[in-house]
Amino acid sequence: MNNNKFKSLDLSKLNGKKSTIVSSEKALEDISPINWSNDVLSGKKKVLIKYCK
Amino acid sequence: MCTVGDIIVIENYTHNGVHLRKHSFVVLSDDAGQIQGIDYDLICNVMSSFKDDAQKKKKLSFPGNFPIVPDDYEDIDGNDKSGYIKADQLYFFNKTNIQYIVIGSLREDIFKLLIEFIEEELDEFEEISENL
Numbered sequence: 470m471n472n473n474k475f476k477s478l479d480l481s482k483l484n485g486k487k488s489t490i491v492s493s494e495k496a497l498e499d500i501s502p503i504n505w506s507n508d509v510l511s512g513k514k515k516v517l518i519k520y521c522k
Numbered sequence: 523m524c525t526v527g528d529i530i531v532i533e534n535y536t537h538n539g540v541h542l543r544k545h546s547f548v549v550l551s552d553d554a555g556q557i558q559g560i561d562y563d564l565i566c567n568v569m570s571s572f573k574d575d576a577q578k579k580k581k582l583s584f585p586g587n588f589p590i591v592p593d594d595y596e597d598i599d600g601n602d603k604s605g606y607i608k609a610d611q612l613y614f615f616n617k618t619n620i621q622y623i624v625i626g627s628l629r630e631d632i633f634k635l636l637i638e639f640i641e642e643e644l645d646e647f648e649e650i651s652e653n654l
Contacts (some may be wrong), residue, residue, distance in 0.1 A: 496568070
């Protein structure tokens with residue numbers, strides 16, 4: 470999808486920070502899947518996230 | 523084949539043999555590594571929509587949630603929901619063990635903000651590796 474290689478997450482920068490192993494079930498219990506349109510799921514249209522606030 | 527910054531939908535996501543609904547993820551890294559002695563080659567954040575305005579207000583009060591607002595979805599027909607990236611959860615996958623489709627990407631400057639947010643702003647993480 471991306472033509473350019475973005476800078477990856479650098480896990481070494483997370484060393485020393487608290488981390489906990491959790492199950493998928495627990496991690497996803499409060500997540501609401503995004504209902505993409507059929508055009509997106511079929512590949513007819515592509516998603517581009519342009520903004521955050 | 524996905525690459526860093528892509529948005530993917532994983533189709534065969536299961537837990538204890540139970541098929542979970544399709545979830546969308548942002549690819550943070552496709553470098554190979556090991557977690558708890560198991561190989562991975564994909565690290566992602568999950569994306570979520572808001573159920574309603576009350577949940578939106580609640581979710582955006584959590585420090586680990588990286589908001590993506592309705593304007594973000596201007597390129598998406600038929601989906602006017604706002605949402606967020608659960609930045610404090612790191613999902614580890616092995617690409618050979620999952621089926622996924624690439625549906626889009628983050629713009630590079632937004633992805634850079636997300637990475638800076640994860641690396642510099644967050645102090646606690648949840649790691650999900652049971653799908654390896």
